[in-house]
Amino acid sequence: MRTKILIVIALLIAVAVAVWFWLFQPDEAQHTPEAVSGRVPELSEPRYESIPTVDVATATGWPEGAKPVAPEGLTVTAFARGLDHPRALYRLPNGDVLVAETNSPPREGGGIEGLVMAQLMDKAGAGVPSANRITLLRDTDGDGIADARSALLENLNSPFGMALVGEWLYVANTDALLRFPYTPGETKITAAPEKLLDLPGGGNHWTRGLVAGPEGEKLYVSIGSATNIADDGLEAEEGRARIVEYDIASGDSRDYAYGLRNPVGMAFDPIAQRLWAVVNERDMMGSDMPPDYMTAVSLGAFYGWPWHYWGGHVDKRVQPGRPELREYTKRPDFALGAHTAPLDIAFAGDVRLGPDYANGAFVSLHGSWNRKPPAGYKLVYVPFADNGFPVRDAKPVDLLAGFLNDDGEAMGRPVGVIGDASGALLVADDVGNVIWRVAPPRPIPAAPDQ
Structure with missing residues (x-):
């Protein structure tokens, strides 16, 4: 009996020490986010954690009159307010803007892990039920403010990616690729969906990005992993951590690229027509490792997850290994800092903010939950060279900042990124429930060949 009591006491002490360490001794970054960014980021030895560092910024929303901050020469206004957790954005040919008002489906599992995740989501402003809606926003008078809105689609299942090809609007639910008959200008879709492809649902990463290929013949769907590093076995990761290519004419699909832990936003660059994706890397390797990234994605490429990261560095936690x-294992093209959580990407050309932003990519960094101090919580610009890749020595340039207040609380968090019909930049903010519009003082005309 005495032995059992001592064992229980020892276990209680161990739990208390672990909780104390988690709450009061989180792993602190030794490098700046800028150092762990660029084409050649500074990579340090991982500091593996049994309990993750937790330092998520508390979501507060924007006080009256407050807004993000852009560089001199650019203005920031609200394109639309009063939305319900706006995430992905899509612009229709007539200039209407679609926004997916969406969130994670109800998460399965309880216990301590479920309780901690629920508390984190509430603190970060992500603990609200999904509206499961795609809303159409229209600027009828061209003043940069949406003055008409309608629920285009409702009763979806955590929708995210959207794409119009021909007479069909394609929507990526968390568990299926759907399409609806649609003509631009319509403000309501009442037709029943046609399911084209089942997608693996559940798990930690629920978003399903979607982009149409340049020729309008293929669709590309991004699917994140179910867990951090295949914690529940590879069987639970079937069909996950990859980008799937769907052929519209035949209905066939194939893995386009894999080993991508959580690819979310995708876009084709306007010059070389390469597919680019932003990817959230793994957790619990300390505040400095590994870097999240953006990369050009080629057919058949393998990016290492779960065994390797950043072009072949071994994650020793994943056993058995795959040497x-x-x-x-393909090395990504550009690091965006550790745990910054990039969620979307858009290219100059579609976005026209002037000569300082004429050749490059705009990337939303939703913000860290497991880095001390927090990183991300802003939108950055990555300058490109004439070869169609980021400038060799470039670092991400802050384009939209000020999402954190002086107390380190999140007034907003950027997600979807697109250009509007005038070339201004639209950014969905799922904490502020607003879409911000970033524009030069005067509209920048499109180049003659666009």
Whole structure:
């Protein structure tokens, strides 16, 4: 009996020490986010954690009159307010803007892990039920403010990606690729959906990005992993951590690229027509590792998850290892800092903010939950060279900042990024429930060949 009591006491002490360490001794960053960014980021030895560092900014929303901050020469206004957790954005040919008002479906599992995740989501402003709606926003008088809105689609299942091809609007629910007959200008879709492809649902990463290929023949769907590093076994990751290519004419699908832990936003660059994706890397390796990234994605490419990261560095936690895959692990093109949570990407050309932003990519960094101090919580610009890739020595340039207040609370968090019909930049803010519009003082005309 005495032995059992001592064992229980020892376990209670161990739990208390672990909780104390988690709450009061989180892993602190030793490098700046800028150092762990660029084409050649500063990579340090991972500091593996049994309990993750938790330092998520508390979501507060924007006080009256407050807004994000842009560089001199650019203005920030609200395109639309009063939305319900706006995430992905899509512009229709007539200039109407679609916004997915959406969130994670109800998460399965309880216990301590479920309780902690629920508390984190509430603190970060993500603990609201999903509206499961795609809303159409229209600026009827061209003043940069949406003065008409309508619920285009309702009763979806955590929708995210959207794409119009021909007479069909394609929507990526968390568990299926759907399409609806649609003509631009219509403000309501009443037709029943046609399901084209089942997608694996559940797990930690619920968003399903969607982009149409340049020729309008293929669709690309991004699917994140179910867990951090295949914690529940590879069987639970079937069909996950990859980008799937769907052929519209035949209905066939195939894996386009894989080993991507959580790819979310995607876009084709306007010059070389390469597919680019932003990817959230793994957790619990300390505040400095590994970097999240953006990369051009080529057919058949393998990016290492769960065994490797950043072009072949070994994650020793994943057993058994796969050393034979190291030489085939593709290195990403540009690091965006550790745990910054990039969620979307848009390119100059579609966005026209002037000569300082004429050749590059705009990336939303939703913000960290497991880095001390927090990183991300802003939108950045990555300058490109004439070869169609980021400038070799470039670092991300802040384009829209000020999402954190002086107390470190999140007034907003950026998600979807697109250009509007005038070339201004629209940014969905799922904490502020607003879409911000970033524009030069005067509209920048499109180039003659666009």
